[in-house]
Amino acid sequence: MEDQQITMPRIGDPAPDFEAMTTTGKMKFSEYIKGSWTILFSHPADFTPVCTTEMTGFALDQDFFDEHQTKLVGLSIDSIHAHIAWVNNVKKNTGVLFEFPIIADIDMSVSKLYGMLQPGESETAAVRAVFFIDPAGKIRLIMYYPLNVGRNMEEIKRALIALQTADKHKVSLPLNWVPGEKAIVSPPKTVAEMIEREASDYEMVDFYLAKRELPKD
Incomplete structure (x- = not known):
């Protein structure tokens, strides 16, 4: 049915x-995200256990995201009153305050716009989606998790740093890259570039796979 079709934003959109x-x-x-990195993430419902652990995780890492000039925006298909009650409940029980905005998407319009509502998983709850958006307003990375599996906060932070590092230094990053490790240099496009590379101080696995140290920030 037409109303079951899902809009799925893509990387680069x-x-x-x-x-x-x-x-x-x-x-x-x-307007809110203009000129800033942003992570937009959805959760299935307020007052649920896995969602509470995830939202608490984002809140506890608020300083990290601030240091990396990244705004956080949460979302679920709940009313603003449910959101406020949940924020208050978590603060009373754990002392953790969700200071980032949480979208009240009671009509599911934003969830559908971002492909967060997937009927094969649920027709009334958003899956655990994560959208990384750069300062130009472009989607750079997308993660989707099912309702019953919580996200990995360390991977979310690693992915953010990797995106920002790749942009800053115009490099690619290998499997399992973490800050402090070498980056991959783009393959040579001419014979002259190949010869120049062989004389460089890059770590040469082969002429098409070379790594280099990144400047210390």
């Missing part, structure tokens, strides 16, 4: 714009 009410007030998404 502009982040779809929308207006919504959040726990920090009304938001026009394109």
Whole structure:
């Protein structure tokens, strides 16, 4: 059926714009994220155990995201009243405050816009989606998790640093890369570049696979 079709934004697409009410007030998404890295993430429902651990994880790492000039925006298909009650409940029980905005997507419009509502998993709850959006408003990385598996916060942080590092130094990054490790240099496109590379101080696995140290920030 046509109403079951899912809009799936892709890597490289502009982040779809929308207006919504959040726990920090009304938001026009394109204006809120302008000029900043942003992580938009959805959870299935307020007052649920896995979601509580995840949202708490984002809140506990708020300083990390601030240090990396990255805004956090949460979302679920719940009312603003449910969101506020949940924020208050978690704060009372754990002392952790969700300071980032949480979108009240009661009409499912944003969830559908971002492909977060997937009928094969649930028709009424958003899956655990994570969208990494760069300062130009472009989607750079997407993660989808099912309802019953929580996200890995260390991988979310690693992926953010990797994206920012690759942009800053114009390099690619290998399997399991973490800060402090070497980056991959683009393969040579001419014979002259190949010869120049062989005389460089790069770590040469082969002429097409070379690694180099990154400057210390």
